[in-house]
Each structure stands twice: as structure tokens, then as C-alpha cells.
Amino acid sequence: MTRVLMVCLGNICRSPLAEGILRSKLPSPDYFIDSAGTGNYHVGSPPDPRSIEVARKHNLDISYQRARQFSIQDFDKFDHIFVMDRSNFQNVVKQARHDNDIAKVKKILDFLDDEQLIDVPDPYHDNDEGFEQVFQLLDSACLVVSKSI
Ligand code: 4NP
Numbered sequence: 001m002t003r004v005l006m007v008c009l010g011n012i013c014r015s016p017l018a019e020g021i022l023r024s025k026l027p028s029p030d031y032f033i034d035s036a037g038t039g040n041y042h043v044g045s046p047p048d049p050r051s052i053e054v055a056r057k058h059n060l061d062i063s064y065q066r067a068r069q070f071s072i073q074d075f076d077k078f079d080h081i082f083v084m085d086r087s088n089f090q091n092v093v094k095q096a097r098h099d100n101d102i103a104k105v106k107k108i109l110d111f112l113d114d115e116q117l118i119d120v121p122d123p124y125h126d127n128d129e130g131f132e133q134v135f136q137l138l139d140s141a142c143l144v145v146s147k148s149i
Contacts, residue, residue, distance in 0.1 A: 002149055003032045005078040006108070007088050011037030011067035013131075014084045014120050016047040018108065018138045020055050020062040025146040034078075036070040038091040043067050048124070054131040058139075075101040080149055082108040085119035109137065111144040 006018035015035035023033045037043075045067045046052070055062045072095050074081065081104045083089045089107055096102045109117045120137055123130040 001030060001032055002080070003078045004034070004080045004082065004145075004149065005070075005074055006033070006035040006082050006084075007038060007070055007092055008035075008084040008120075009037055009039050009088060009122065010042045010124065011035055011039075011069070012042045012045055012048045013051050013123050014134055014138070016062050016065045016067075017051050017055060017135060018082065018084070018120075018142065019065065020060045021135075021138050022142045022145060024060055025142055031149075035065070036068050036074060038070050038088055040069045043069055050123070050128060050131045054128070054135045058135060070095075072097070075104065078104065081105045082145065084108060085122070087119075108141045108145065111141045111148070112137075 004022060006015040008015040015037065019033050019035035047062050047065055052063045070092060075096065081092060083092055083105060089105060092105050093102055109120060120134055121130065123134050
């Protein structure tokens with residue numbers, strides 16, 4: 001089984017979408033997919049209603065997910081750790097214990113062949129259109145990820 005962790009800051013907007021989207025593209029007996037936030041502000045909360053809604057519009061249910069905080073043990077539990085932006089990257093990598101941990105951490109938009117696309121924008125203070133843009137970015141990136149892991 002291949003284990004994949006999606007990471008953002010709050011684990012209520014971007015990484016729950018990334019988890020739901022990648023899960024829809026990979027068969028569950030072979031892949032375990034989860035998400036976490038580097039922050040602890042929303043631990044135990046469901047995804048932001050705007051993430052639930054944009055997922056539902058694309059026929060995905062992410063409403064059952066609950067936010068949790070990234071922990072050092074996640075380096076042992078997961079084979080791949082995909083972060084949404086450079087800030088998440090720094091926050092995860094600074095907790096790494098050795099090079100093996102660091103090697104698991106990748107920015108998800110690095111899978112898209114577009115040097116302009118570096119960070120999945122944080123849509124928390126944005127409108128519904130921002131959430132749709134995040135969905136489209138993650139759908140494209142997860143398609144490439146699903147073929148390369
Ligand atoms: P996320 O978005 O990292 O995509 O879940 C955020 C959600 C909440 C906050 C920041 C980002 N916050 O500061 O509460």
C-alpha cells in the first residue's frame with residue numbers, strides 16, 4: 001500500500017480538497033490518502049463549507065473529513081507528503097529528522113509543467129471563485145501525481 005499525505009496550513013480548505021480529489025483518482029485498496037495542517041487552529045473541524053460545496057459541485061463528498069495537525073510521526077506513516085505552498089514546505093521540512101524525511105516532501109504544483117505555478121493560493125479570505133480555482137489547480141496536479149506514484 002502506498003500512503004499519501006496532503007498538507008496545508010489549516011487542513012480545512014486546500015488539503016481536504018486535495019485528499020478527496022486524489023482519492024477519486026486512485027483505487028483505495030492500494031492507496032491510503034489522508035490530509036493534515038501545519039497549524040492547530042481548526043483541529044477536529046470539518047472542511048470549510050466552501051470547500052465542501054466546490055467538491056460537491058464536482059461530485060466529490062469531503063464533508064466527513066476532520067482536521068488534524070501534522071506530526072513528526074507522519075514522516076514514518078506516509079511515503080509521500082504533498083504540501084500546498086512554500087510556507088507549508090518550510091513548516092514541514094523544519095520538523096524533519098533526517099534526509100529520508102525531507103525526500104518525502106514535495107510541493108504539489110511542482111507536478112504541473114508551469115514554472116509560474118508554485119503555490120496553491122490560500123482561499124480562506126477569498127470568494128467562491130477562489131475555491132473553484134483551487135479545485136481546478138488541485139485536479140490538474142492530482143492527475144499527474146496519480147500517474148507518478
Ligand atoms: P487551508 O486554509 O490552509 O487551505 O486550510 C486556511 C484555513 C484557515 C486559516 C488559514 C488557512 N486560518 O488562519 O484560520
